[in-house]
Amino acid sequence: MSKILIVEDEESIAELEKDYLELSGFEVHIETNGESGLKEALDGEYDLILLDLMLPGVDGFEICKRVRKVKNTPILLVSAKKDDIDKIRGLGLGADDYVTKPFSPSELVARVKAHLARYERLIGSAVQENEIIEIRGIKIDKTARRVYVNGEEKQFTTKEFDLLTFLAQNPNRVFTKEELFREIWDMESVGDIATVTVHIKKIREKIEFDTAKPQYIETIWGVGYRFKV
Ligand code: CA
Numbered sequence: 001m002s003k004i005l006i007v008e009d010e011e012s013i014a015e016l017e018k019d020y021l022e023l024s025g026f027e028v029h030i031e032t033n034g035e036s037g038l039k040e041a042l043d044g045e046y047d048l049i050l051l052d053l054m055l056p057g058v059d060g061f062e063i064c065k066r067v068r069k070v071k072n073t074p075i076l077l078v079s080a081k082k083d084d085i086d087k088i089r090g091l092g093l094g095a096d097d098y099v100t101k102p103f104s105p106s107e108l109v110a111r112v113k114a115h116l117a118r119y120e121r122l123i124g125s126a127v128q129e130n131e132i133i134e135i136r137g138i139k140i141d142k143t144a145r146r147v148y149v150n151g152e153e154k155q156f157t158t159k160e161f162d163l164l165t166f167l168a169q170n171p172n173r174v175f176t177k178e179e180l181f182r183e184i185w186d187m188e189s190v191g192d193i194a195t196v197t198v199h200i201k202k203i204r205e206k207i208e209f210d211t212a213k214p215q216y217i218e219t220i221w222g223v224g225y226r227f228k229v
Contacts, residue, residue, distance in 0.1 A: 002047040002116055003027045007037030007063065008078065009055050013101070017050060020105040021112065034058030041067045048116055050108075051095075053079045068094035072122075074115040078103070133168050135229055138207055138216065140165055147206075154206040159184055163196070164203050167217060167227035176224040200225060 004026050008014035011032060018028045029044070031037040034057030041049055041063060049067065053060035064075055077098040096115050099108055130143035139148040145161055147154050156164065162184045167175070175183075177193040185195065200219075204211045218228050 001025065001027050003029070003045065004048050004050060004112065005037075005040055005044060005046040006030045006050045007032075007034070007041065007055065007060070008050070008052040009033060010052070013052075013078075016105060017108060020109050024109050024113070026112070034060075034063060038063045038066060041073075042070065046073055047119070048074045048076065048112060050076050050078060050112070053077055053081075064095050072119075074119045076111060076115060133165070135168055135171065135216070135227075138168070140168055149207050156203070156206065160199055160203050160206075163199050164207070164217075167225065171227045171229040174220050174223050174226040180224065 004021055006014050006017050006021075006028060008017065008030065009032050014030045014032065018030060021028050029040065029046075031040050034055035037051070037055065038058050041051075051060045051063055055063075060077060060079075064077065067073065067075065074096045075094070077095045078101060079098055080101045097111055099111060130141050133140040133142065137150045141147070142165060145156075147156050147161065147164065163180065166180070166183055177196040180196045181193050184199075200217060201211075204214055204217060207216055208214045216227060218226050220226060
């Protein structure tokens with residue numbers, strides 16, 4: 001449930017806003033003066049702030065500026081005076097929108113919903129899901145570079161991780177040791193294709209139940225390896 005902070009000194013307006021927002025399924029908290037409003041806006045966890053401009057103590061302009069310095073929470077300014085709007089625009093306070101009193105409650109709710117949806121989209125696009133490969137009990141988190149075997153995390157060196165991931169991403173394809181060496185180690189690397197054999201052995205020790213009978217990375221005699229699915 002989205003939480004909304006209302007900072008408004010006129011209690012009848014605050015209650016009206018609260019009623020309509022609660023009817024729309026929001027959780028609402030009211031502060032009726034500038035100081036407590038600023039404190040709550042800074043310390044609390046809110047999804048949106050509905051902020052009256054003319055407040056005793058610290059006014060809405062100041063609250064908006066101070067909150068914006070540390071948080072991206074959407075802020076809707078509520079103003080009684082038409083000419084405040086020009087001031088809001090001119091100041092570049094970082095408010096997301098404004099509503100002038102008197103407002104229709106349904107319009108207010110619609111604006112609140114629109115800004116919440118926009119903000120959630122922004123957050124959603126910033127946080128991307130990890131890229132994960134899962135094959136029969138093995139989970140490779142490519143983003144976090146972690147490997148889990150039957151739910152238990154195993155430690156892999158960089159090259160072991162790269163090699164395992166490459167094979168798992170190309171299942172059922174046979175790669176020669178030369179191909180794997182070219183793929184995982186760059187040309188300047190010290191070593192030769194025997195390095196591949198050593199790494200395969202180490203990976204098997206971590207992922208295979210019985211390294212003598214590998215279930216994941218198979219040896220194709222005379223050719224190379226493949227990750228079996
Ligand atoms: Ca006021």
